[in-house]
Amino acid sequence: MKLLFSLIVSCTISISTTAFAGSSGTKVALVPGGPHPYFAAWEKAGKDAVKDFGLGKADYKVPAEWDLSQQNELIESLVGKGYNAVLVFPGDAVGTNKILGELDDAGIPTAALAGCVEQPTKAKMCFGTDTGHSAYLGTKQLIKAMGGKGKIAHFTGFLVDPNTTLRINAVEKAVAEAGGGVEIIQVIADIDAYEPADEKINAFMAAQGGEVDGIVTTAWVPAVVASQALTNMGDKRIKMVGIDHDEVVLKAIKEGYVHGTMLQNPYGQGYIGSYVMDKIRGGCVFKANAPWKSTAQTDQFIDSGTVFVDITDVDTYVDAMRGISLDILKTFDGTYLDC
Amino acid sequence: MTKKLPNFMFTNQFGLFCIVIIFVIIFSSITDGFTSRFNIYALSRVVAIDIMIGLAMMVVILTGGLNLALGAIGVCAAMFGGWCMETMGIPVIPSIFLILGMGSFLGYINGVITVKTGVHSFIVTLATMSIYFGLMTMLTEAEAFRRLPASFTDFGSIKLFNKYVSPLLIISVTACLTLFYLFKFTDIGRKLIAAGANPDAAELSGISVNTMFIYCHMLSGFLGAVAAIMLTTRIGAAIPSMAGQLGMDWLLPAFLAPVIGGTLLSGGKLSVFGTMLGAILVTLITNGLYLIDVGEFWIRFFLGIILLIAVILDKTREHFTLKSVIVS
Numbered sequence: 001m002k003l004l005f006s007l008i009v010s011c012t013i014s015i016s017t018t019a020f021a022g023s024s025g026t027k028v029a030l031v032p033g034g035p036h037p038y039f040a041a042w043e044k045a046g047k048d049a050v051k052d053f054g055l056g057k058a059d060y061k062v063p064a065e066w067d068l069s070q071q072n073e074l075i076e077s078l079v080g081k082g083y084n085a086v087l088v089f090p091g092d093a094v095g096t097n098k099i100l101g102e103l104d105d106a107g108i109p110t111a112a113l114a115g116c117v118e119q120p121t122k123a124k125m126c127f128g129t130d131t132g133h134s135a136y137l138g139t140k141q142l143i144k145a146m147g148g149k150g151k152i153a154h155f156t157g158f159l160v161d162p163n164t165t166l167r168i169n170a171v172e173k174a175v176a177e178a179g180g181g182v183e184i185i186q187v188i189a190d191i192d193a194y195e196p197a198d199e200k201i202n203a204f205m206a207a208q209g210g211e212v213d214g215i216v217t218t219a220w221v222p223a224v225v226a227s228q229a230l231t232n233m234g235d236k237r238i239k240m241v242g243i244d245h246d247e248v249v250l251k252a253i254k255e256g257y258v259h260g261t262m263l264q265n266p267y268g269q270g271y272i273g274s275y276v277m278d279k280i281r282g283g284c285v286f287k288a289n290a291p292w293k294s295t296a297q298t299d300q301f302i303d304s305g306t307v308f309v310d311i312t313d314v315d316t317y318v319d320a321m322r323g324i325s326l327d328i329l330k331t332f333d334g335t336y337l338d339c
Numbered sequence: 340m341t342k343k344l345p346n347f348m349f350t351n352q353f354g355l356f357c358i359v360i361i362f363v364i365i366f367s368s369i370t371d372g373f374t375s376r377f378n379i380y381a382l383s384r385v386v387a388i389d390i391m392i393g394l395a396m397m398v399v400i401l402t403g404g405l406n407l408a409l410g411a412i413g414v415c416a417a418m419f420g421g422w423c424m425e426t427m428g429i430p431v432i433p434s435i436f437l438i439l440g441m442g443s444f445l446g447y448i449n450g451v452i453t454v455k456t457g458v459h460s461f462i463v464t465l466a467t468m469s470i471y472f473g474l475m476t477m478l479t480e481a482e483a484f485r486r487l488p489a490s491f492t493d494f495g496s497i498k499l500f501n502k503y504v505s506p507l508l509i510i511s512v513t514a515c516l517t518l519f520y521l522f523k524f525t526d527i528g529r530k531l532i533a534a535g536a537n538p539d540a541a542e543l544s545g546i547s548v549n550t551m552f553i554y555c556h557m558l559s560g561f562l563g564a565v566a567a568i569m570l571t572t573r574i575g576a577a578i579p580s581m582a583g584q585l586g587m588d589w590l591l592p593a594f595l596a597p598v599i600g601g602t603l604l605s606g607g608k609l610s611v612f613g614t615m616l617g618a619i620l621v622t623l624i625t626n627g628l629y630l631i632d633v634g635e636f637w638i639r640f641f642l643g644i645i646l647l648i649a650v651i652l653d654k655t656r657e658h659f660t661l662k663s664v665i666v667s
Contacts, residue, residue: 064636067583068574073385077629080378082371094485098575102496106377118485159481 026278027057029083030113030270031075033091034066036192038220038244038266039114042087045270049278057083058274066158068092072099079108085277087113087270093297097121109280113273114266114304115163116297124280125336126301127273129264130293132166134243134306135218138262139174141308142214142241145259149181150213155201155226157192157219164189166296167218185212188222197225205229215240223261227252241308245317253314260310263317268325269304272332284339291335302336304328351601355616362623370630379503382626384495387507388569389618392589393596394514395562397614400597401535402555403606404460408449408468409593410586412560413567414579415475416442420568421484421577424491431491439564445471446560450553460556472585484577495572507569512615514565519611531555536607591642595621598649621645 030046032039039062046058061078063070068091075086076099086103090096090112097117100110104122116126142152154171157164168187175182186204191197201222215230215238217223223242227249230240235257242249242261252258286300293301305324309317333339366373392409399406406412420438423429429437449467453460497506522528533541534551542548566589571577582589598604599620600613621642628638 062636064639065583065588066580067588068578068581069570069588072574073381073625074629076381076385077378077626080372080375080381080626081630092483092485092574092576092578092580094483095574095576095578095581098492098496098573 024054024056024278024282026055026085026281027083028055028059028085028087028274028277029075029078030058030060030087030274031071031078032060032062032089033071033115034063036220037246038264039089041266042113042270045267046274049271049274053275053278055274055278058270059083060270063091066091068095071096075099075103079103079106084108085274085281086110087273087277089114090117093118097123109277111273111277112298113269114264116295116301118297119299121298123300124286125276126295126298127269127276128301128304129306130295130301130303131163131218132170132295133303134262134264135167135170135216136174137306137308138218138241138243138260139171139216140177141260141262141310142216142239143174143178143182145239145241146182146214148178151183151185151211152214152216153186153188153204153208153212154184155191155197155215155217155219155222156187156189157222159190164219169296171216171218182214191225192219192221194221194225197221201225201229205233209233209235209238212238214238217242218262220244220246224248227258230257231255250314250317253309253311256311260308263307263309263321265304265306265321265324268321268328272304272325272329275329276332276337279333279337279339282339284333284337286336287338302328352610352613352616355600355613355620359616359620359623362620362627366623366627366630370627373627373630376502378626378630380498380505382622383503383508384505384573385626386619386622387505387511388566388573389592389596389622390511390615391514391562391566391569392593393600393614393618394511394518394611395559395566396593397597397600397602397609397611398518398531398555398562399460399559400602400604401531401606401609402460402552403535403604404453404552404555406446406449406464406556406559406563406593407461407590408445408464408471408586409559409563410582410589411468411471411475412442412445412563412586413570413589414582414586415445415471416560416564417567417571417577417581418475418479418484418579420571421487422479424487425484431488434491435568438568439561442560442562442564442567443557444560446556446558446563447553449560450556453556454549454552468585468587476579479579481579483579485575487571487576492572492575495569495575507573510565510569514562515611515615522609522611527554532607532609591639591646592618592621595642595646595649598646604650617649 030042043060046060049055049058063074071091101122103110110123112123112126114128117123156167175184188200191200215226217226224246227242231252240258242258245263249261292299293303295301307320372378395409396406416438419441420434423434423437449464453463499506530546531551534546534548538548570581596618597614600617601610625638
């Protein structure tokens, strides 16, 4: 399903963007914080960007572990090897700034992808999901599905992920706006890996499954594990809103065990991010009056899009994400760049 | 001269030096960018930290022991330094001394528990690794210190010698020279070696073996704290995950450098310059493998293989190297 999603989105965008094709010496490295299924779409995104925009290279390079030092070492070796633009999911919201500054000093443009670094930064932009807003919308959907009252649990990602705090705060905000009818009874973080997620979520369901009325998950692996747990339990009483498009989550939505999911746009991030790096290396600069969005970490944020999908549109979600990516790409130059 | 040249050529360090040169020639020939200024500078920074981590483990291996808590000590010292500078507003220089003091203190605890209980330091430091890291996580709530003084963090970005070399490397080389002098020419250094080589004989000759072992653990903690300071200046923040979960990311370079370098796992013999060359070799291989695109996950595989080979060589090394050279 993930492959199909990537293929369909990429084919459509490729057909729509042949006009961009050209030749360039831009060699983009797409470097996530560590191994994670969310970033897998960046690989195809980079390849398609090479094909469609005539980039020299746009390669997906994964550090062996979630470790800032390893990520730094990998980036340095890639630059040594000739990559001249870097798209990075920050290993640390502030710590990554050090290497981004050094790359900028060496004339290598960089951008934060899927997660932001804190300002001041030399990163040209942060292009990703407005994770706080996505978590807020997802929680709102959950509260609506619960009838505006009940107890919810929040399962989320790595504490070192700069998005995690934003997500926790956003869920709390949505709950606070519910007017006292909704209560967060548990937040379980640092479980965006299968072993800890499986252990902690199943332990929670065993201990408090009878008390909880709703679950919101704001990271990939917890969404998968929680969907699997609800499916295995055969429990349709507990409402759940997940995140991303893992086939386990989508199947659970179709079967009615999960209410819906908040989709992100990793393919669009890698594809459009590579395009922007090439433009910047070609001499383009961001407009002084570019309509940046602000987050808690940066005021140079561009939203790569998010959309809620439930049982009514789970079969056509690809169209929604395709539309978002195309819209961003079509208007990007005019909106953000001076070339 | 004619007598000493062949002697030197039979040392483990000379063999390592030749291997380093061979790898430099190979990677320079088959990869793009290996000799670029950016890459050499980056290499100098990575190797500086790996040398320091290797030295920190080497001084405990000298006793026939191990320090699995090295990474945890480093992270604790770095986080303590971050708290001193960011939260308490203590100036940089006093904070550095406090960081070094914290590293030494945690090493001291390892040493005291090891000698008082008689339990192998492998077990003791396995336990203290979790204790130190757990305490640090509880006290800091896993929050990084990200607003350290620029005068501290900028040090890690300084470029020397036409922008080819990091000053961190100069610190590591200085540490190597100091340790060589300590073990080769000072009374306390020889006592440390004697205690590691044959504890019973050392005790009979009037050396307090327990005290020497505690000193070695303190020195290990001190050097681990130096490595932590260097890493903090490199990444610009004190972060709980800077050495991986429980500080375990430091273990592979910590073992590789001294064992490849000729320090005997059974204790009593160490090679300071061998540790330095071992760290250089490991960093070279890692960087070269990155550049020839073998895939990031294979690099760990190759480093594991190298460690295994080094340990096997450790068993046979005594028969092929000069037995009379105890410190090199």
